[in-house]
Amino acid sequence: MASTAVVVRRVVDRYASPTLAVVVAGAVWASGSGAVGVRSPLPSGLVLLLALASGWAVWASRTRRWPVFLAAAVGWLVLAAWPAGVVASYQAGLRLRGRRAMTAYLAGAALVMTAGVLVGLAVGGLRQITTATPANAAAMAAWLVAFPMVAGLLVRSRRDVLTALRDRAERVECEQEARADRVRAEERARIAREMHDVVAHRVSLMVVHAGALEVTATERATVEAAALIRSTGRQALTDLREVLGVLRQTPVARSADSGSGDDPLRGLDELIRESRAAGLPVRRRDEGDPRPLPATVSRTVYRVVREALTNVRKHAPAAETTVCLRHLADGVEVAVRNGPSVAGPALPGAGLGLLGLQERVELLGGRLEAGPADDGFIVRALLPVAEWS
Incomplete structure (x- = not known):
């Protein structure tokens, strides 16, 4: 209608x-x-x-x-x-x-x-x-001037009323949007507080116990496992702090392990080392002429590799995995490919990691592809560099 x-x-x-x-x-x-x-x-x-x-x-x-x-x-x-x-x-x-x-x-x-x-x-x-004649002159004056002018005034008055109602509706809509934004901000702050109370406390206890085990253990394998648990827990606390900062709409300091800086190579090496320590066979391959990357692109490269390796550990334990970083003339391509799972059950996942990753990549003008490949799975992201240099 x-x-x-x-x-x-x-x-x-x-x-x-x-x-x-x-x-x-x-x-x-x-x-x-x-x-x-x-x-x-x-x-x-x-x-x-x-x-x-x-x-x-x-x-x-x-x-x-x-x-x-x-x-x-x-x-x-x-x-x-x-x-x-x-x-x-x-x-x-x-x-x-x-x-x-x-x-x-x-x-x-x-x-x-x-x-x-x-x-x-x-x-x-x-x-x-x-x-x-007087009567006809008066009638013609009414027909030519009075009646049409009154009709125009009525139409204009109606238009003015409709315009005022439309402006009022727009103001009400803006006020509702502002009120909804305030409610969302308050809800984000509440979620941040609950996450801090529930998650941060448990992870902190895990880090403390892992540190104690690292000091008191006598076997080398146990000490290494405890050290890995402690470092992973500290990294989880850092990531949690970043998420809480976003929820609270407050700036947070960038962590070194989040891929900040001009070169993501050190962060990628640390990710690969942690995955290997967890039992995942990972190898890395670089192609092209390496060069410093903008901080925004660097962090996104790190996020892609981290999410892809996390998914491999969840859904294809012990699968052969390759991390490939290609430096192109106008961008960088990162691909994480894994073969079929050879051991261990798959862990449950929420299925939202790749969706959030795709949004992050597209915000930079890039493209993310994820899907089955050769009995395994591949995650590939192409990120432009010129726009963020």
């Missing part, structure tokens, strides 16, 4: 002016030729010229008002033609704003109507009866 109304309004806006111009031109010609008014003694060519000029003035009235006012005055005085006068008075009520402009138009209309009475008295005959 709404779409139909929009289409109708567009059609009206597009064709109303030319259609009205043709109607006015035809009506002025009919009035001057005597079909619907007083026949003019002027040559037919001059009557046709005045009719065409009146039609053009009506067509141009959307951008310029004076042509239709002039056409109305000339048409009434020369031909006693009323169509252009009706349009002029309607446009005056619709578009003239301010007491001074309305008073000026009414004064001009009164002057033209008075001059029309004088012309009718001078010409005599049917024109004098039609335009110069």
